[in-house]
Amino acid sequence: IKDWNNIDQVVLRSPRGASARVSLHGGQVISWRNERGEELLFTSSKAILKPPKAMRGGISIYFPQFGNCGMLEQHGFARNRMWSIDNEPPPTPSNDGNGKVSVDLLLKPSEDDLKCWPHCFEFRLRVSLAMDGNLTMVSRIRNIDAKPFSFSFAYHTYLSVSDISEVRIEGLETLDYLDNLCQRERFTEQGDAITFESEVDRVYLGSPNIVAVLDHEKKRTFVIRKEGLPDVVVWNPWERKSKTMVDFGDEEYKQTLCVDGALIERPVNLKPGEEWTAKLELSAIPSTYCSDH
Numbered sequence: 001i002k003d004w005n006n007i008d009q010v011v012l013r014s015p016r017g018a019s020a021r022v023s024l025h026g027g028q029v030i031s032w033r034n035e036r037g038e039e040l041l042f043t044s045s046k047a048i049l050k051p052p053k054a055m056r057g058g059i060s061i062y063f064p065q066f067g068n069c070g071m072l073e074q075h076g077f078a079r080n081r082m083w084s085i086d087n088e089p090p091p092t093p094s095n096d097g098n099g100k101v102s103v104d105l106l107l108k109p110s111e112d113d114l115k116c117w118p119h120c121f122e123f124r125l126r127v128s129l130a131m132d133g134n135l136t137m138v139s140r141i142r143n144i145d146a147k148p149f150s151f152s153f154a155y156h157t158y159l160s161v162s163d164i165s166e167v168r169i170e171g172l173e174t175l176d177y178l179d180n181l182c183q184r185e186r187f188t189e190q191g192d193a194i195t196f197e198s199e200v201d202r203v204y205l206g207s208p209n210i211v212a213v214l215d216h217e218k219k220r221t222f223v224i225r226k227e228g229l230p231d232v233v234v235w236n237p238w239e240r241k242s243k244t245m246v247d248f249g250d251e252e253y254k255q256t257l258c259v260d261g262a263l264i265e266r267p268v269n270l271k272p273g274e275e276w277t278a279k280l281e282l283s284a285i286p287s288t289y290c291s292d293h
């Protein structure tokens with residue numbers, strides 16, 4: 001289907017009624033709903049839905065860099081480009097059946113991209129929705145150049161939460177992190193699960209492959225499973241920063257938390273002919289916890 005800018009979108013529907021919507025602009029997942037039709041990803045009410053910039057919300061892809069460096073756009077160009085449907089997708093693993101629906105997208109550098117980042121690549125992205133509503137994204141980046149190149153990567157994921165003050169992340173305790181609010185200085189997380197009471201913008205390093213985001217008020221837990229992505233970006237702009245972003249509502253920081261499976265500290269160095277793969281799987285499950293009574 002087309003959006004109102006005439007950009008193609010692909011809607012995936014599981015037999016039980018979960019759905020996901022993927023835009024060819026940026027290969028961005030712009031919606032993910034559970035079987036009850038509840039939206040699980042945040043999209044800002046002020047999001048700018050017109051290219052060239054990625055819209056504020058959903059899951060966008062940071063490639064080939066994290067942050068703002070050199071001639072490249074902030075967080076790389078992949079999220080701002082038009083992708084195409086991949087007519088030669090990689091084979092589907094035989095254990096991938098079970099009512100899974102997917103779309104395969106492809107990004108190749110344009111002439112302009114090559115001026116800023118002179119490396120030939122093929123980036124294949126598969127977005128799948130499983131029978132149980134789990135959303136999976138698999139990225140395959142192949143070096144089709146004659147020389148090696150390095151890159152960083154993230155699935156920039158805006159989770160929808162009821163109230164940021166009631167949310168905690170489990171799985172990042174005791175890890176080292178780079179603090180983007182302090183020139184990427186390195187700190188060590190102490191003790192407990194991570195909670196939020198001010199702006200947070202960190203890259204947790206060498207994290208376990210499963211991280212959980214517990215939304216106490218909504219009684220929902222997001223489980224993030226990742227492969228090939230050692231780092232996790234955690235970002236909430238809080239009040240002051242929210243007011244500086246034109247495409248983000250002043251109060252919307254309460255309803256979202258970005259938790260990104262990422263590869264940042266040690267960029268990949270990909271040789272000619274080599275392929276790098278990374279996978280992110282998201283599930284949203286009702287929390288089972290002891291109630292107060």
Ligand code: TA6
Nearest residue numbers: 067074075156180201233235258
């Ligand atoms: O992912 C964290 C971060 O790098 C933050 O520093 C913040 O700037 C955010 O990304 C959003 O970046 P964007 O370019 O989408 O405004």
